Amino acid sequence: MASFTPQLATFKAPVIDNEPMRSYAPGSPERKALVEAVAQMEKELPFEVPCVINGKEVKTGKLAKQPMPATHAKHLCTYHEADQATVASAIEGALAAKTEWEAMPWNDRAAIFLKAADLVSGKYRYKLMAATMLGQGKNAWQAEIDAAAELADFFRFGVKYVEELYSQQPVKNAAGSWNRVEYRALEGFVLAVSPFNFTAIGGNLPGTPALVGNVVVWKPSPAAVYSNYIIHQILTEAGLPAGVIQFVPGPAEEVVGQAIAHPSFVSLHFTGSTFIFKKLWKDIAANLDTYKSYPRIVGETGGKNFHLVHPSAEIKNAVNQTVRQKCSALSRLYVASSIWNNGFKEQLLNEVAKLKVGPCTDFTNFIGPVIGRPAFDKITGYIQKAKDAGSEIIAGGSADDSTGYFVQPTVILTKDPKSVTMVEEIFGPVLTVFVYEDADYEKTLELIDTTTTYALTGSIFASDRKALVHATNRLRNAAGNVYYNEKCTGAVVGQQPFGGARGSGTNDKAGSISIFYRFVSARSIKENFVGLEDFSYPSNLA
Ligand SMILES: NC(=O)c1ccc[n+]([C@@H]2O[C@H](COP(=O)([O-])OP(=O)(O)OC[C@H]3O[C@@H](n4cnc5c(N)ncnc54)[C@H](O)[C@@H]3O)[C@@H](O)[C@H]2O)c1
Ligand SMILES: N[C@@H](CCC=O)C(=O)O
Numbered sequence: 001m002a003s004f005t006p007q008l009a010t011f012k013a014p015v016i017d018n019e020p021m022r023s024y025a026p027g028s029p030e031r032k033a034l035v036e037a038v039a040q041m042e043k044e045l046p047f048e049v050p051c052v053i054n055g056k057e058v059k060t061g062k063l064a065k066q067p068m069p070a071t072h073a074k075h076l077c078t079y080h081e082a083d084q085a086t087v088a089s090a091i092e093g094a095l096a097a098k099t100e101w102e103a104m105p106w107n108d109r110a111a112i113f114l115k116a117a118d119l120v121s122g123k124y125r126y127k128l129m130a131a132t133m134l135g136q137g138k139n140a141w142q143a144e145i146d147a148a149a150e151l152a153d154f155f156r157f158g159v160k161y162v163e164e165l166y167s168q169q170p171v172k173n174a175a176g177s178w179n180r181v182e183y184r185a186l187e188g189f190v191l192a193v194s195p196f197n198f199t200a201i202g203g204n205l206p207g208t209p210a211l212v213g214n215v216v217v218w219k220p221s222p223a224a225v226y227s228n229y230i231i232h233q234i235l236t237e238a239g240l241p242a243g244v245i246q247f248v249p250g251p252a253e254e255v256v257g258q259a260i261a262h263p264s265f266v267s268l269h270f271t272g273s274t275f276i277f278k279k280l281w282k283d284i285a286a287n288l289d290t291y292k293s294y295p296r297i298v299g300e301t302g303g304k305n306f307h308l309v310h311p312s313a314e315i316k317n318a319v320n321q322t323v324r325q326k327c328s329a330l331s332r333l334y335v336a337s338s339i340w341n342n343g344f345k346e347q348l349l350n351e352v353a354k355l356k357v358g359p360c361t362d363f364t365n366f367i368g369p370v371i372g373r374p375a376f377d378k379i380t381g382y383i384q385k386a387k388d389a390g391s392e393i394i395a396g397g398s399a400d401d402s403t404g405y406f407v408q409p410t411v412i413l414t415k416d417p418k419s420v421t422m423v424e425e426i427f428g429p430v431l432t433v434f435v436y437e438d439a440d441y442e443k444t445l446e447l448i449d450t451t452t453t454y455a456l457t458g459s460i461f462a463s464d465r466k467a468l469v470h471a472t473n474r475l476r477n478a479a480g481n482v483y484y485n486e487k488c489t490g491a492v493v494g495q496q497p498f499g500g501a502r503g504s505g506t507n508d509k510a511g512s513i514s515i516f517y518r519f520v521s522a523r524s525i526k527e528n529f530v531g532l533e534d535f536s537y538p539s540n541l542a
Helices: 029-044 084-103 106-121 125-136 140-167 199-211 225-237 252-260 274-286 315-323 337-353 373-388 438-450 465-474
Strands: 047-049 051-053 056-058 063-068 071-080 177-185 189-193 215-219 245-247 265-271 296-300 305-309 330-336 392-395 410-414 430-436 457-461 481-484 520-528
Touching (some): 051 084, 051 225, 084 252, 106 125, 106 140, 106 199, 125 140, 125 199, 140 199, 189 199, 189 252, 199 215, 199 225, 199 245, 225 245, 252 265, 252 274, 305 315, 305 438, 315 330, 330 438, 337 392, 337 430, 373 392, 373 430, 438 465, 457 465
Parallel strands (some): 047 071, 305 330, 305 457
Antiparallel strands (some): 063 071, 392 410
């Protein structure tokens, strides 16, 4: 006889708010604490990172390194790569953990993630940030936004959204009956495959499905292993039962290939490049007959984000918003010639010249290194292609890989709105500018909409309301996140649900209630209280 879990109240989660950002200004206590955490980590590295399967460290002895993008001379950690047997036991262990995890009362699952959020924003804040700065090359401000604030927000707002989801119940009950809907976890295991550039996304990709009762095999990015391992340790300390999220770093193709070939694979939660996402989608499709269920495929991928600056725009704001960028960053700028020639160009170049590039351990550096050799070669290759195509490099253009992977913020001015750096994702500090004639606003909207296969983020700068509204309508499908008079990056959980469509992903909106629908499979329950006296219908009566 199965035992019942007493449910003696309907609990309400605490009021949820965004994690307040700390300033890290000189002399602030947080600056001091972060500097100490970075120094401590630099002293202790390189760390050894195991796989974590069923709550136990697994050291396969097959070693790989997570480099430090600012310093070739050192690496942040050496990690044990999962082999075939490890991946197999991760999958079996996750499936074995499933029954208890999905049966755990919601308030207990929620409490684990709320506690994890407090560990992220409290005890482990500076350690996680230090790992993100040293391993992924972010400056202090960006590490705060990502590893501290956004990760804590994902966990806390996730609880709020799941509470809302679970409370969505049928609005009608016929007399003598009660209708209910339960939101079951998916039948199988979820595979989370995360990118290098956001520590918070590392936590969110396994965290979101786990919160609604799924078990997850998580393959972190090789370039974010250490920060992601700390997240796994935090979840464990918060009380996540063994096996619910299996930490499986390792060779991407092998680990992911083995997981998606398994009959109990039920969902991919991916963030990374469009190319890899499409490849995995095709691989999953090829395995379709193997699976018990139709897999849910959820992915956020590349972008070619734009700023459109209308003749009515306020120049200083448009310039500063253009310069202050990060990951969902601006990549193509369409600016009206009257604006460009009346101060925008000059101010843009002045501001870009102030951007200091170098290791983020020096807090005065605004731009850190790019993540590694392939990124460095790709970015510098695009700068070269722009030069070869006759575009003008009006700022930056140089790069230095002697001690780390540093690329100067580069502004390319092109006369060809379909030149390669206006079209393809570069994912580095490179901006291409196309100056349009004021009279060609309409044509420019068409260009923005049709130049790339992506549709992640975009901004419209205008004080003329009609121009703003018109562009919004005209560019309805050109971006999943659109901003007015504000940079096209910096979406905050709970404020701007994030994600793009077209080639940029499935647009399931991380940091919102929408994404949770993808990781549950609803079951409708109808209960009858009165019984049926007679099978026949009144219309059958003679
Ligand atoms: N839209 C968003 O929300 C968002 C957020 C962050 C990053 N990104 C995108 O992510 C990309 C940068 O991240 P990245 O360089 O880590 O991406 P990536 O595609 O190289 O890697 C992402 C993940 O896929 C794995 N992977 C790589 N090759 C694989 C293969 N052949 N088979 C299976 N798995 C494989 C990687 O190990 C990693 O875990 C950019 O394109 C960026 O636009 C998008
Ligand atoms: N919150 C993020 C998500 C970016 C991920 O690439 C943003 O800054 O827009």
